[in-house]
Amino acid sequence: MEKIGGIRNKLFYYERNIVNKKGGSMCSELAINGGTPVREKLIPINAPYFDQDDYKAVEMAMRSTFVSGDGPECRKFEEKLKKYLNVKYAFFTTSATAALDLAFMVKDFPEGSEVIVPDFTFTSTALAPILNQLKVVLVDVDPLNGNIDVGKIEAKITQKTAAIVPVDYAGNPADMDKINHLAKKYNLYVVHDAAQSIGSEYKGKKTGALADVSCFSFHGTKNLVVGEGGAIVTNHDDLAEKIIIAREKGTDKYSYISNPKKKGYYEYVSKGNSYVQSNILGALAVSQLKKIDFMNRRREDIAKRYMREFSELDGIGLPKVTEGSKTNWHLFYLLVPQNKKEWIIDALKAEGIMANIHYNPLHLNTYYMDLCDFEEDEFPNAMKFYDSLVRIPLYPSLMEKDVNDIVRGVRKVLGSL
Ligand SMILES: Cc1ncc(COP(=O)(O)O)c(C=O)c1O
Structure with missing residues (x-):
């Protein structure tokens, strides 16, 4: 039974990928399911830029x-x-x-x-x-x-x-x-x-x-x-x-x-x-x-590429910049379906792309639970943001090939949802 289910799932995945034109890198099996990863060496989530x-x-x-x-x-x-x-x-x-x-x-x-x-x-x-x-x-x-x-x-x-x-x-x-x-x-x-x-x-x-x-x-x-x-x-x-x-x-x-x-x-x-x-x-x-402006510009170039490449992915939210502002793109995140977050992080890692959560809201931590007065359901939006946030690598020392691999990996994983 299990075997048949497994084959059926694989076929289902394959069919969905054939018809889904938005994800990119279609037809290749996800590394988390035993397929070939986008790259062997894991891209770290962050690295300083020194010269x-x-x-x-x-x-x-x-x-x-x-x-x-x-x-x-x-x-x-x-x-x-x-x-x-x-x-x-x-x-x-x-x-x-x-x-x-x-x-x-x-x-x-x-x-x-x-x-x-x-x-x-x-x-x-x-x-x-x-x-x-x-x-x-x-x-x-x-x-x-x-x-x-x-x-x-x-x-x-x-x-x-x-x-x-x-x-x-x-x-x-x-x-x-x-x-x-x-x-x-x-x-x-x-x-x-x-x-x-x-x-x-x-x-x-x-x-x-x-x-x-x-x-x-x-x-x-x-x-x-x-x-x-x-x-x-x-x-x-x-x-x-x-x-x-x-x-x-x-x-x-x-x-x-x-x-x-x-x-x-x-x-x-x-x-x-x-x-x-x-x-x-x-x-x-x-x-x-x-060189801060140079380093921030490099971040911006990469972030703009991410925004372009990921804007068509169904059900995925992208960073919202405050009106009248210019961000320094300190980090880049995707807002993914809440129940898929952990799996997406694991699937990206399997493809060779480090991803993680960033911050858990203060009220979820025991120290702040004891210290602050609040109602349990007082922070629905912090929870929503936290539950859907997946951070991916963005920093000036990323090479063009790294950025290409990140784009490919993210589209491969999110295109499979
Ligand atoms: C919003 C915010 N405040 C304060 C800090 C603390 O910075 P530092 O490590 O320099 O003390 C951080 C560090 O990540 C931060 O993100």
């Missing part, structure tokens, strides 16, 4: 012997980042998580004040208020792009609300005009978690220039890579003054480094943490920033 200039910059910084924090290369990077983003202050940090922590550390909101965070994000977005004794209030997201659902924010604002932390999921900017409008109406602080969106634009401005403070990540998986690293940027003088001290363990070492002859020592003036970044990584950041 000779990056290697040289790191070597030079090491040879300079100034390897500790807040060195000349870090300062150079901060100057260049300020110009790139068109903001008044930029500070290089050890991570976006550190930058987000600083954003709240410098504010002194009353303990238990509430901070609005999208349910669909990485834990660091919520850790920042938590580390500063604030309460996280989760809000559902847009089911088409995972960004905070602006229409659902106002209902969550109370007398205790102090801040909103929008996130640019996949590098696609949150709808900042609407968020800033609400912030103005209720006198809220806006911390933009732009960890994924270096180089993205919203209504003609770069992300980073759209909120009270903004935080970027330069982690190994991001568009600008230093390994582990981030930045906090702002236009506010008072916040900048506090950030300078808080990120250097609550000391005034910044002014000591700027001009050691002036005082000859530094003092402990506040609370803080060790969030300054090494000069070696400062040099790498300068070198990476020089």
Whole structure:
């Protein structure tokens, strides 16, 4: 019986593929069912883009012997980042998580004040208020792009609300005009978690220039890579003054480094943490920033090809870019039928193409279940997005052949549905 069923299934699959003209790469058996894979060597989901200039910059910084924090290369990077983003202050940090922590550390909101965070994000977005004794209030997201659902924010604002932390999921900017409008109406602080969106634009401005403070990540998986690293940027003088001290363990070492002859020592003036970044990584950041537009353009070219190639696949959703925005294509995802997600990931891997899920909504994690107040069915769109999201490789070091194989593999697998 089983054998007959197996043959029948195979025939059925074959017939469907013959008539389905949309999928491409038809007639070849899926690798997950024993067919020949599109390629033997698995394409990783992500890889940094480094060139000779990056290697040289790191070597030079090491040879300079100034390897500790807040060195000349870090300062150079901060100057260049300020110009790139068109903001008044930029500070290089050890991570976006550190930058987000600083954003709240410098504010002194009353303990238990509430901070609005999208349910669909990485834990660091919520850790920042938590580390500063604030309460996280989760809000559902847009089911088409995972960004905070602006229409659902106002209902969550109370007398205790102090801040909103929008996130640019996949590098696609949150709808900042609407968020800033609400912030103005209720006198809220806006911390933009732009960890994924270096180089993205919203209504003609770069992300980073759209909120009270903004935080970027330069982690190994991001568009600008230093390994582990981030930045906090702002236009506010008072916040900048506090950030300078808080990120250097609550000391005034910044002014000591700027001009050691002036005082000859530094003092402990506040609370803080060790969030300054090494000069070696400062040099790498300068070198990476020089080519960020080139790297983002390469991502865009590949993403556009994916959009073209996959737009005709039945029942598959593609990323929705916020109106008036330009995304940096930090990552590319497909929205697939929910009950097929796991199988599609396995089938793509069998074809030699790494695919994965990205983020499980905060409310599904035990830590946030215990910590936050919410109804079980309060985040239908975060669940919908999460249940259908399959991430595929997108990064500048992908070769043309890799991209061709990804297109072929995705069409082969999704064309078989
Ligand atoms: C939205 C978001 N916020 C914060 C972070 C944390 O970044 P980092 O690893 O630099 O601390 C990430 C990392 O992926 C992220 O995606």
